[in-house]
Amino acid sequence: GFQTIDVSHQDGISRIALNRPEVMNALNSAMRAEIAAAMTDLPQTTRCVVLTGSGRAFCSGQDLTDAGAGLNVERTLREEYEPMLAAIHDAPVPVIAAVNGVAAGAGANLALAADVVIAAESASFVQAFSRIGLIPDAGGTHIIPRAVGMARAMGMMLFADRVPAAKAAEWGLIWEAVPDAEFEAVVGARAKWLAEGPTAAFMAIREALRASDGNDMAAQLQVEARLQGRMGATRDFAEGVAAFLQKRAPQFQGR
Numbered sequence: 001g002f003q004t005i006d007v008s009h010q011d012g013i014s015r016i017a018l019n020r021p022e023v024m025n026a027l028n029s030a031m032r033a034e035i036a037a038a039m040t041d042l043p044q045t046t047r048c049v050v051l052t053g054s055g056r057a058f059c060s061g062q063d064l065t066d067a068g069a070g071l072n073v074e075r076t077l078r079e080e081y082e083p084m085l086a087a088i089h090d091a092p093v094p095v096i097a098a099v100n101g102v103a104a105g106a107g108a109n110l111a112l113a114a115d116v117v118i119a120a121e122s123a124s125f126v127q128a129f130s131r132i133g134l135i136p137d138a139g140g141t142h143i144i145p146r147a148v149g150m151a152r153a154m155g156m157m158l159f160a161d162r163v164p165a166a167k168a169a170e171w172g173l174i175w176e177a178v179p180d181a182e183f184e185a186v187v188g189a190r191a192k193w194l195a196e197g198p199t200a201a202f203m204a205i206r207e208a209l210r211a212s213d214g215n216d217m218a219a220q221l222q223v224e225a226r227l228q229g230r231m232g233a234t235r236d237f238a239e240g241v242a243a244f245l246q247k248r249a250p251q252f253q254g255r
């Protein structure tokens with residue numbers, strides 16, 4: 001069993017809840033290792049992961065009672081943060097970050113490592129790092145300027161303001177902000193959609209979008225042709241077309 005996270009599997013959805021609510025789910029060594037372990041050891045039946053927080057926060061970032069002078073920050077990033085982030089980034093199924101409350105520091109960037117971020121309206125995103133004399137890590141300096149542009153990225157990082165969920169959605173930092181009362185239902189419906197969907201296509205969409213970062217149009221057309229060639233041979237494509245023609249809902253198997 002896990003000590004710092006709560007993991008459950010149901011109906012093709014694996015739910016991983018950060019579970020140190022007394023410190024707003026701050027990340028310590030154990031939690032980083034457990035998130036990586038849970039993400040790399042998903043059941044065969046899992047077709048969507050929901051990463052969320054217990055209590056009123058999503059994650060407050062590095063546990064600051066473990067930090068400070070003398071700590072080898074670079075080693076912690078390389079040996080503990082990188083494997084955790086890689087496990088999310090390279091997950092074999094879509095990952096939803098369900099941001100139930102504040103996401104600060106590496107906790108914000110942990111959420112942004114997911115494929116899709118859904119936040120409760122009362123949640124917020126804080127690049128808190130410069131308040132303690134650090135730079136944003138855990139991938140923040142890569143993902144944030146691409147999502148929101150340089151001016152907003154710079155402002156978020158220099159001023160360490162709390163960016164409310166609605167503004168994060170308006171800026172394109174996250175997919176959607178939903179009223180708190182509807183949050184669980186919306187996350188549940190989105191997770192069900194992904195868990196019952198064409199998993200191979202979802203993973204190829206992720207691959208194509210990531211490849212676009214360094215490609216011009218000609219190179220990206222090659223990526224699309226290669227990936228679409230693979231999709232054309234899937235059962236889910238055959239099923240999707242058959243279901244359309246028969247005017248019924250498709251039954252995707254994920255392959």
Ligand code: T3D
Nearest residue numbers: 023024026060061062063064065067073076104105106128
């Ligand atoms: O290895 C390395 O160090 C490098 C890696 C760095 C990665 C990083 O993530 S650096 C950034 C670390 N995170 C932060 O700087 C955020 C610190 N927390 C906050 O700014 C605020 O707590 C929040 C904005 C997250 C929430 O504010 P608020 O007012 O809603 O709650 P609070 O009262 O500040 O916090 C509630 C409790 O959680 C409180 O404990 P208490 O007083 O009830 O006993 C607080 O100390 C604790 N807590 C919050 N964040 C952390 C934490 N304890 C340890 N570590 C935390 N990060």
